Amino acid sequence: MTTATAALTAREYLRVSVDKSGTERSPEQQHSEHAETAAELGITLGKPYKDIGSASRYAKKARDDFERLLADLRNNRFGADLLWLWESSRGSRKTGEWVTLLDLCEEKGVRFYVQTHERILDPRNGNDRRTLLLDGVDSEYESYKTHKRVTRGVKTNLNHPGGARGHGVCPFGYERDYERVRDASGRRVMRPTEQRPKRDEAQAVIELFFRIRAGHSMAAIERDFKARGLVGRQGKPLSTRTMRGMARRVAYIGKRTHKGKELPASWPCVADFEGASYDGKPVSVAEFVKVFHEVQGILKDGDRRTNFSGGARHAFSGAHVCDVCDAPMTVTYRKAAGRPQPPAYQCHGKGCTRINKEKTDCLLRTVMLAYLGAELVTVQAELILKRSQLEAFEAEDPETPAEARLIGRKIERLTGEIRELEKGETELTPGPSPLAALFGYGLDVEKRWDATPVEAQRSIARMLLAPDVLGQVRVKQVSASASPNVTDRLRWVDADGRDVTPLSR
Template identity: 40%
Template sequence: MPVRQYAHPDEAPLILELFTRTRAGHSFRAIARDWAAKGITGRRGKPISPETMRDLALNVAYIGLRSSKGTTVTASWERLVSDELFYEVQAILADPSRFSGNSGAPRHEFTGAIVCDVCSGSITVSYKRDTAAYVCKGKGCVRVDKAGVDEILTRVVVAHLNRPDAYEDSSDAGEGSQAAAIRNQLAQGRADLRDMEEATSETLAEARILARSVERLEGKIKELEDQVRELSRPTRLSTLFRPGGNVTTRWLRTPVSAQRAIAALLFTPTVLGQVRLTRSPAPGKRGLIERVEFRRV
């Protein structure tokens, strides 16, 4: 008789917290710091590192699967997170923009959402006499006071987050229904695979037929998993920032990693517009607010 495995009462809520906070834009470093402050440790009594958290977030065991001989099959234990949450986190972790080129935590909430209007290159932060400025990373085309730009962008973000209609899911409805249909196929396929694995064959011919059927179904399940992962949308604003309450205070208290995710979502040509910093034609001839353009479709 198969042995059934159950979720650990203390560890399971932490796994769910890890996935939920990752989807909300929190970095592994921030979560590790919070857990260490609460005295949460691994099974060897040591603090849980960001690297270990990343391994946990990639583990298919938490959606009731296990890896076997290079394929993923249904496991005997219950899932801890939903397919939707799991694959949204996978999309976040696979996003190249998550990596800033250094191992430290992100320090600036808007750099990833701003581009140079001259060359369309990325923007970085430069310091001169303890004064920070946004500078074109590639050619140095523009240099704009960071504090002033941040004040403008913060006002725009807060105003948008205060709008109730801002939290309506902007993802394509047809795409959402397609993902739901594929998830249903995936659930049925995993159930069929579990039945096949538990089935017994009376003859060698039946065993061979069953083995080929299992192999084909495993391949189909792998295709469906890839489709679900591709269609998952980790970009719904409500998963990153809940509506209601004092938006300004909550925005200022939001981790920088989450602020960056929100800024990347909002400052696009189809939402608030792509933020572009323009070159000043002559000193004092153009105000700061005029040098911050929001390019919309």
């Protein structure tokens, strides 16, 4: 510990690409080494930001926590002295994005601790800033070289004379052979040679398609597969989401897609093996291909309807969970002495908890609508303030080049903040998101909610009743509550498992 660092606080940005080679340190490994170093220096680590995904300019998936980091810096919510990274490339491999992060940290007085540099770097210091900028340029160049290698590999696989070869993870239902070769740059890599159906898994894939065609729900198939101990590539039961993705893969009929175009593949249909069957009857390749295309029509229709039984009927069904077993709460109906009882939410797992539906819906609706109304007003008020500040700076007449640069940077910062606020306003006003249905015609939140289709209400409820927004809603048993009242039986829990009060966050 040093006197220079003993009172400092830091927040980590932990990121790892989806790395199948195992050469990258996982977020947990990064944190472990950060924590050890921080303890030696006497630095206190706060709540980290964490993403899994590429930071290169070729990446298509957004990094939610990186965007949250930028927003927290802009809005003075970062709350620490240092931003801690495993290496500079963990922050960003896009030079422009990296410079934005440096500028924000410089403006807010936030310094960097880069684990691989083993020291604190201050973006306000010319030498440190030069080091960080060079890191950004090097990271983007390395990203470019990786992209070129991957592109060459994909092109080689697509143009294979026996049909497009597999690239990436072998699909569930198949097994694959590899050979070790050298690529164009001389690196030793594993290249797929043959891909063929893996009998037990292939039988499960065939069953999945035939059962979807027969009208079985994904949830029913998931429960059945789980009871039989069927697991996916990660050793976990096949979830509804995973199986829905599987049901769309043209790989199962011996094809591959590239940029929206289907190509003949080098591997056979998943049903192309001796003994392929469903429900005791043989299944031919031609029959499976026919079922595959019928399932695509079913899934496409299901996307429009969202519910095979005629659409969602309850806005909050599945939006809260049992506090005992974590199972979702779903609507149930009972009779007592031959008379119908009020509908209630009941734990969908073991039936641990049960709570009055009408009273629960009323409370959840009240909290959500209060949050939505306040959120929009806050965003719009901040927009007015930022726009007025921008107009004032744009009207300035700087007397020196230094003053002009300072004003230019403030204008750039305000423009970025306004852009972020406008994005937030768009999500709360007319647009394609589920929230648009709520605010399409003004600020009368209650009327807009009542006029919104149940499917959209359900989407909004699941977005807002989440750990990082209002909190996950957990239903306690009566015996674990202060009273039988709905207010006492609902727990609101954040992402760290701590109880929170909705609307106070």
